[in-house]
Amino acid sequence: MKHILSVLVENKPGVLSRVTGLVSRRGFNIDSLTVAPTEDATMSRMTIIVDADEVGYEQITKQLHKLVSVFKISDFTDSDAIERELVLFKVLATPDRRHEIIEIANIFRANIVDVGKSSLTVEATGSASKLDALEDLFRGYGIRQITRTGKIAMSRGSSDK
Structure with missing residues (x-):
């Protein structure tokens, strides 16, 4: 477990x-x-x-x-904690397909943090399942590089756990 x-x-x-x-x-x-x-x-x-x-x-x-x-x-294994991860994707982006990648990023509330001649770098935060889904979509365009932070967690509300 x-x-x-x-x-x-x-x-x-x-x-x-x-x-x-x-x-x-x-x-x-x-x-x-x-x-x-x-x-x-x-x-x-x-x-x-x-x-x-x-x-x-x-x-x-x-x-x-x-x-x-x-x-x-x-x-925080079985608790109601806030869990997040950060990921950077460098996605192959030909000029005719950039708008598609930007739309996907917008749907996932991700940010474009760098634009190159043939790539876009996208920053996203969220649960592991959200980031996995975004990765699956970007694979169709070609991912040049991925950097993922791993989880961080914090208790909800006023608990100081």
Whole structure:
């Protein structure tokens, strides 16, 4: 089962390495990892997507809690959390087909962020299923390059989870 963990850690060198090393040493693969500073410059938030059974998940979280630089772990797996991803697509765009690609981008509320002689670069945010659907449509035109961030997650409402 895929687990979505939000881990609040110290914003210091080496913390990312310790956290990812801990997970990989336990024999689990990280499907997605995003890290960025929070509203407090001394803290960073890691969003980790890991595929593990309940025993493995429990082992990972217990070991993470033991790390001095980890302050809080929240599990958004079964919660009503806001989840988003960012993707950049570089799509082949001949002048006669550009308007079609722009229309598709508009339908998905995506933005054209660069225009080249033979390509358009499209930026989109949303759920994984939305971005997968957009990718499927762009494949018909030819995708030169894709860069995807992985998920970020946050609890809804006033919860500070």
